[in-house]
Amino acid sequence: MKLTSLRIITKDIQQSVHFYEKAIGLTAQWYTEDFAELSTETITIAIGSTRTMKMFGDNLEESTGSQTSIIEFLVSDVDVEYQKIKGLTGQVVQEPTTMPWGNRSLLFRDPDGNLINFFTPVSEQAIQKFN
The missing domain is CATH 3.10.180.10 (2,3-Dihydroxybiphenyl 1,2-Dioxygenase, domain 1)
Structure with a gap:
């Protein structure tokens, strides 16, 4: 088993992605308006909007x-x-x-x-x- 990603769910994806780009000095790769990733040598920080949680089921609480x-x-x-x-x-x-x-x-x-x-x-x- 290999840990490859940590996902952060956010209400304001633009703000969160901008924050992490500045904090860790990387440029995000945007896949949709609701999902972006910042990849380091060892792990990927995935950032998804709260709308992405619906794709995992209806019983998930808002973060x-x-x-x-x-x-x-x-x-x-x-x-x-x-x-x-x-x-x-x-x-x-x-x-x-x-x-x-x-x-x-x-x-x-x-x-x-x-x-x-x-x-x-x-x-x-x-x-x-x-x-």
């Missing part, structure tokens, strides 16, 4: 953003990324902080309230883990 899951991106310098992110969102949850497990971490929310973590390994053990 209001995750309060218990965090989408994480390994970045080369979290402090540099923070300068970009603080101008992109007013929802910085935690400014760059070195965590006990050796990552320097920046936690913020996307336009739908999903938690996003940009992190850079800084301890010797964390650096080894991600090399």
Whole structure:
């Protein structure tokens, strides 16, 4: 089994796609007006409008953003990324902080309230883990 994609469902797909393009520095590939993807070397971030949920059945609730899951991106310098992110969102949850497990971490929310973590390994053990 291989995890290949994470899908975010949003009420405002234009706003969400624009946010992720700016946050991760990639251009989205649009497939329809309700679905776009941003592909990294390791995973694809798929973004769908709430209308796409109807294709999966009638019993799915509308998403209001995750309060218990965090989408994480390994970045080369979290402090540099923070300068970009603080101008992109007013929802910085935690400014760059070195965590006990050796990552320097920046936690913020996307336009739908999903938690996003940009992190850079800084301890010797964390650096080894991600090399």
